[in-house]
Amino acid sequence: MKAKLGQWGPPLLLISPSIVLIAVFVYGFIGINVQQSMSDAHNAAKVTGRRPVSFVGFDNYVDLFAQESFRHSLTNLLLFTVVFLAGTMLIGFCWAWLMERPTRGEGLFRSVFLFPMAVSFVASGVVWKWLLNANQGAQASGLNRLFQMIGLPFLQNPWWTHITFGIVAIALPAIWQLSGYVMALFLAGFRGIPEELREAARIDGASEWQLYRHVLFPQLSPIALSALIIIGHMSLKSFDLIMSIANQSAYSTVVPAIDMFNYKTTYDFANSAAVGAILLVIVAVLVVPYLVHEARARRSR
Template identity: 65%
Template sequence: MLRKWRSWGPPVLLILPSLTLVGVFVYGLIGANLKTSFTDQHTRATEGSFVGFENYTALFGDETFRFALRNLLLYTGAFVLGTLLIGFVWAWLLEKGVKGEGFFRAVYLFPMAVSFIASGVVWRWLLNNAEGERAGGLNRFFDQMGVGFLQNEWWTHPRWGIVAIAIPAIWQLSGYVMALFLAGFRGIPLELREAGRVDGASEWQLYRHVIFPQLSPVALSAIVIVGHMSLKVFDLIMAIAGQTNYTTQVPATQMWIEFTRGDYAKSAAIGTVLLLIVAVLIIPYLVYTYRQERSR
C-alpha cells in the first residue's frame, strides 16, 4: 500500500489544489446554475421551487430569445468566415516571404493585446450611424472620399446590425488566426513541396493536393477556437451598442438583462442553453483530437 502511495500520491497532491478549485468554481457553479434554471425564482424575494423544464419551454417560446439566437448565428458566421479568410490571406502573403515580415506580424497581432471593451469604445465612434453632414467615423470617411452610397446604419440596422458588430471582432482576431495558419505553413516540410513540383504539379495543384490538406487540422482548430469565442460574445456588444439595443441582442446580453432584473431562473436557463451550444462545438473537437493522439 505504501509503495502504491509513493507512486501515485505525489502527483495527486500536486494537482489537488487545481482540481479543488475547478470542481468548486467551475463544475460546482455550473451545477448551481442548472439547479436555479429548474426553479421559479423570477424575483429576488423568493427562493423558488422546482418547476422542471418550464423555464426552457417559455424561453424558446420567447420571440426575443429566438431573435437573439438568430443574431448569434449571424454573428458567428460572419466572425468565423471573416477571421478565417483574412487570417489565411495574411499568413499566405507572409509565407511567400515579404520584406519586413517581423513588422507585419507585430502589426497584425497587436489588436489581440487590446481588450474588447477598449476597442469597442473606438469602434462605437467608427461605426457611427449618422449620415450626410452629421456623419462621423466611417460614414464621414465615405462621404469625404466621394463614396457616400457606402454610408449605412451599421449596428443600428434593424436586421443586419449584428453583422456590423462582427467587423471589430474580425479586426481583433484575424491576427491570431494568421499566426495559426503561418505556423501551419512553416510546419509543412519542403520535401513535400519539391516532390509535388517534380511530379509536374502546378502551383494551384500543389496548394490543393499538398498544402491545403496539411492545413486542415489548423483550420479546424481555428474554427473551434474562434467559434466558441463568438458564441460567448458579450463585452464587445456592451461597449458598442449597450444592453438596451434590441437589434444587437444575443443570448449573453439577454442573460445579463434578466439577471439584473432579478429573474434568476430565466437567466440561469439562458446560461445553460449557451453552455450546451458551446459544448456541441467543443466536445466533438476534443473527441477528434483524442482519437488522433491515440492513433499516433
C-alpha cells in the first residue's frame, strides 16, 4: 500500500492544481447552471434577490420544449449542423485528395485554404453579411449583385432572411471558414500512410481507384471521425457568426445559443440556464461515444 502511495503520490500532487481548477470552474459551474435551470428565476426581482427563488424541477425544460419557437430553434440547429458538416467534410476531403500527392505550389494553396480559419467568426460575419444581402433587382448588392452582373439573376434569393432555409445560408460562411481545417486533418492523414502500403497494393495489381478505395480511404476513418466530432460540436455551439450576420431577433436564423442569450438579456436566468443544459447534453451525446471509442482503441493496442 505504501509503495503504491509512493508511486502515485508525486504525479497526483503535480496535477492536483488542475484537478481542483477543473472541479471548481467546470463541473462546479455546470452544477450551478443545472441548479439555476431548475429554479423559477424568470425576472429581475428573482435574480436580484428581492423575491425568493423556488425549486421547480424539470418544469422549465418541459415549458421550453412546449414552445414552438424553441422547437424552431432546434430545427434550425439541426439544419445548420447537417449542412455545415456535409459541406466542410466534402470540400475539405476533396481538397486534401487533390493535394495528397506533392505538387508545385502546394504551400501556397495550403496557405490560401487555411487562411479563412485564422479569421474570427465576427470579422468574417461582417463581410458575409454584405455578401448575403437580401436586396434584389436595382438595389441588389453582394452575391445577388454578382449574379445580376453575370447574367444569372434567377440565382438571386433572400439568403438568411428566408423564413425556412435562412439558417442554411448562414452555413455557407461557416463552411468557407472551416473547410481548410478539415483539409489539413485529411492531408495529415494521407501523408501519414506508409508508402509501403501503396507499393504493395500496386504490386498486387490494384488500380489507382482500388488503391484509394481499399487501402488509403479505410486508413482515414479515424481522421474522419475526429473531424466529425470537432466540426459537429462547433456547429452546435454556433453563436458569434450568426449574431454577426443576422441578429438575436431574426426568427429565420435563431438557434438555442441565441435563445440562451435572449433569455439572459431579459433576466430570465432559469430558462437561459435550461437552454445551456440542453446544449450540454446534446454535445455530450456527440462527444462521449467518441471518447469511449478512443479509450477502447487505446486499450486494444
